[in-house]
Amino acid sequence: MPADRADQSKLRKALDALAGRFGDAVLAGAADKGELAVRLTKDVIVPALSFFKEELGFNAFEDLVVFDNLNSPDEGGARFTVVYRLFKFPGAVRARLTVEVGDGESLPSAVPVYRAADWAEREAFDMFGIPFEGHPDLRRIYLPDDFEGHPLRKDFPLAGRTGGL
Amino acid sequence: MAFREIDLNMGPQHPSTHGVLRLKLAVDNEVVLRVEPVLGYLHRGMEKLWESLTYTQIVPLTDRLDYLASLSNNLAYCLAVEKLAGIEVPRRARYIRVVLAELQRLASHLAWTGFMANDIGAMSVLLYGFEAREDILDIFEEYCGARLTVHGIRIGGAVHDLDGPLVSRIRAVLERIPKRLADIRSLLDENRIWKERTVGIGRITAGEAIDYGLTGPPLRACGVAWDMRKDIPYSSYDDFDFDVPLGTNGDVYDRYLVRLEEICQSIRIVGQALDGLPEGEFKAKVPRVLKIAPGEAFHTIEAPKGVLGFTVRSNGTDKPERVKMKSPSFINLQSLEHLCQGNLFSDVIGILGSLDIVLGEIDK
Amino acid sequence: MTPFVADVLIPLGKIAAVILYPMVMVVVMIWLERRVVALMQGRLGPNRVGFQGVLQPVADAVKLFFKEDIIPRQADKLLFNISPVLVMFSSLLAFCFVPLGEPVRIGTTTLTLWIADSPVGLLIVLGLSSISVFGVIFGGWASNSKYPLMGALRSVIQVLSYEIPTGLAVLTVVFLARSMDLVEIVRRQEASGVWYGFLMPVSFVVFWISAVAETNRAPFDLPEAESELVAGYHTEYSGMKFAYFYMAEYAHMVLVSSLVVILFFGGWLPPFQGVKALAFLHAVPGFIWYLVKIMFFLYLYVWIRATLPRYRFDSLIRLVWKWLIPLALANFLVVALVRFLR
Numbered sequence: 001m002p003a004d005r006a007d008q009s010k011l012r013k014a015l016d017a018l019a020g021r022f023g024d025a026v027l028a029g030a031a032d033k034g035e036l037a038v039r040l041t042k043d044v045i046v047p048a049l050s051f052f053k054e055e056l057g058f059n060a061f062e063d064l065v066v067f068d069n070l071n072s073p074d075e076g077g078a079r080f081t082v083v084y085r086l087f088k089f090p091g092a093v094r095a096r097l098t099v100e101v102g103d104g105e106s107l108p109s110a111v112p113v114y115r116a117a118d119w120a121e122r123e124a125f126d127m128f129g130i131p132f133e134g135h136p137d138l139r140r141i142y143l144p145d146d147f148e149g150h151p152l153r154k155d156f157p158l159a160g161r162t163g164g165l
Numbered sequence: 166m167a168f169r170e171i172d173l174n175m176g177p178q179h180p181s182t183h184g185v186l187r188l189k190l191a192v193d194n195e196v197v198l199r200v201e202p203v204l205g206y207l208h209r210g211m212e213k214l215w216e217s218l219t220y221t222q223i224v225p226l227t228d229r230l231d232y233l234a235s236l237s238n239n240l241a242y243c244l245a246v247e248k249l250a251g252i253e254v255p256r257r258a259r260y261i262r263v264v265l266a267e268l269q270r271l272a273s274h275l276a277w278t279g280f281m282a283n284d285i286g287a288m289s290v291l292l293y294g295f296e297a298r299e300d301i302l303d304i305f306e307e308y309c310g311a312r313l314t315v316h317g318i319r320i321g322g323a324v325h326d327l328d329g330p331l332v333s334r335i336r337a338v339l340e341r342i343p344k345r346l347a348d349i350r351s352l353l354d355e356n357r358i359w360k361e362r363t364v365g366i367g368r369i370t371a372g373e374a375i376d377y378g379l380t381g382p383p384l385r386a387c388g389v390a391w392d393m394r395k396d397i398p399y400s401s402y403d404d405f406d407f408d409v410p411l412g413t414n415g416d417v418y419d420r421y422l423v424r425l426e427e428i429c430q431s432i433r434i435v436g437q438a439l440d441g442l443p444e445g446e447f448k449a450k451v452p453r454v455l456k457i458a459p460g461e462a463f464h465t466i467e468a469p470k471g472v473l474g475f476t477v478r479s480n481g482t483d484k485p486e487r488v489k490m491k492s493p494s495f496i497n498l499q500s501l502e503h504l505c506q507g508n509l510f511s512d513v514i515g516i517l518g519s520l521d522i523v524l525g526e527i528d529k
Numbered sequence: 530m531t532p533f534v535a536d537v538l539i540p541l542g543k544i545a546a547v548i549l550y551p552m553v554m555v556v557v558m559i560w561l562e563r564r565v566v567a568l569m570q571g572r573l574g575p576n577r578v579g580f581q582g583v584l585q586p587v588a589d590a591v592k593l594f595f596k597e598d599i600i601p602r603q604a605d606k607l608l609f610n611i612s613p614v615l616v617m618f619s620s621l622l623a624f625c626f627v628p629l630g631e632p633v634r635i636g637t638t639t640l641t642l643w644i645a646d647s648p649v650g651l652l653i654v655l656g657l658s659s660i661s662v663f664g665v666i667f668g669g670w671a672s673n674s675k676y677p678l679m680g681a682l683r684s685v686i687q688v689l690s691y692e693i694p695t696g697l698a699v700l701t702v703v704f705l706a707r708s709m710d711l712v713e714i715v716r717r718q719e720a721s722g723v724w725y726g727f728l729m730p731v732s733f734v735v736f737w738i739s740a741v742a743e744t745n746r747a748p749f750d751l752p753e754a755e756s757e758l759v760a761g762y763h764t765e766y767s768g769m770k771f772a773y774f775y776m777a778e779y780a781h782m783v784l785v786s787s788l789v790v791i792l793f794f795g796g797w798l799p800p801f802q803g804v805k806a807l808a809f810l811h812a813v814p815g816f817i818w819y820l821v822k823i824m825f826f827l828y829l830y831v832w833i834r835a836t837l838p839r840y841r842f843d844s845l846i847r848l849v850w851k852w853l854i855p856l857a858l859a860n861f862l863v864v865a866l867v868r869f870l871r
Contacts, residue, residue: 286839
């Protein structure tokens, strides 16, 4: 399998196919050490995810990570960076799809493509307040339903907040 | 007898929810119609807390995630930070880490075997599993003084060296485990009641399992040979010769067999690591105050419960911008409703047990 | 002997004994179970209160006495309060009909080691032990809570199903002994020289399995399956009422073991009756033999519990309807046929 992972040309080809399919929506792409890293505009994220799943064979959804860029602006300049991590098995190739979301903007839900994204999106909604459109059951997952605020945002204090719980 | 559908609240104070999980069940007499896990009873805001701590201060907190396998959490986090900071871990330290992580896997699986059997009602096996686990916890105690929240792996290496007496003690313990395992297996493997309660229960196909994001033993019980130790080897795992045990049916019984076989494989790995323990440092030189230039790293390991990953993003200071944990229990639990569909109420407990969840890791 | 002693003191003493004897057995049994299971599991078990922890169950009972008695607000108070009494009472009452040994001769009077000697003693004992299931149903229903309700429902189905093979197995004994009098059944076994358990092993096995199921013990402890239903039908009970349920379960086990011994293993008879060389066994009082046999079956209960996982509800019912009842029926027919031909 390591031989397969080091196969840069395959990854390059996949990147080209992606660029051919989504054109300008692909903002940046790189292939390195068995990992594809792509930056996309947020409106093509669901078609891009299903492209990765159906055509490139990334069958597993690994993780969904949200970064709050309030204190350290990212290159896109938007408030949040959302990272989708996909995994291809067999082959052990990773893909990292990045989109930028502004405060108050919503993202289309990835659940129709990857069922495993269900709770990950609920967690992102709970912690950062990013709404995922089309999610079957978008509720807070950890905090009580009447909790105010989204704790992992950088402007949410670590302690000493009045109200809330 | 016509029965109305009853909503049954299982937990957060229930003997079999492995902590403070709450399941909202809709049952028709004994048949389960819907299962909805309700999380958050153990939510401690770890990820928020980590943003205010230095890289090294975070390590002991990772012990509290999956508290049955604290060393695996240490390892995953440290590997992610090392990847981000470009720290080269000495070979001896990598071997020590493998020994510790595999002993932790043994402890976690043995505890699981006990819990699982107890859920099904074989209460003696609980004690047999814990007796065997006790030996391993004693090793940890001798190694660094702690038993449960061990904090034995540090950024750059391990906390202590493995000295001769400890090595021989580990060997002695490893020799005892197969005997104890045989006791457990003789009570369960061919037991008709045990098989009736586990064979064909909570089945999932390989395709569905991957779709639901299952990892670890529940996935391998479906016959998918996804093991991060083989696929993306870390910490010198490619130096060791071991098999990835696979099941075929993806049911509770196969998950049990896979875990027991993994125990044997872990014993093999630890033996090889002790035999080939290289000379050298057990810890890399890491500055006391670790400042990492802005960047992001993601590292996964094969923890006892499944694929455990940490995303660490740095911002140039001594504290991370964000640490995100990909916890295997959290994702594995998602499939519970699918696994329980149409089964009996008693099976929910068996299926939940077979997923091997730890609430500390789910709620973070 | 004055009439006062014969008519008042002896009956009073017997009544006290019939209450004390099961209670002592229950205490011993609880201690035995906890110690034996502990030893089988490589732990120590209770060993602090009294010699080797024998008094641990007493200490527990005292603790439960002083605990707050909680009645859930939604509960049906009458039934909620009645059911522990019902369970306890039915088990204890049944002991009135259980003979403990041959009548003892003291001077001119004969002291029988039973309170009531009824020609249908066996029926009464079985009937009384079935009444205890009402306590379980009432308790589970009156708690007005879901886990107890499910426990009670399981209990109803389980006990009703297992009554059938029990009855069929008992009938074979009645056929052979031609009596429903428990004392008479033992005497017949003495006369025939073979205990019915060896004569009809199938009846014994069926009876024993059903008995374990009827007492809600592992591996058939579904009505109170801890890992599923928390504590089953007595989840909402606390204090002494809980203790009643707990003790009644053990009293029921003692009762069932006594029945097994009387019906299938010769009651108070010493073993190897026919063997001349072992005649010295007769020197041991019958009551001791009786206790030894009961303890063996109580130990069997504990042993099974420490070994086996719990059945699931559907396989439990399948076991009784698909295996035990046909087996018991076939056995019944064979015994009846043999009895008819001889």
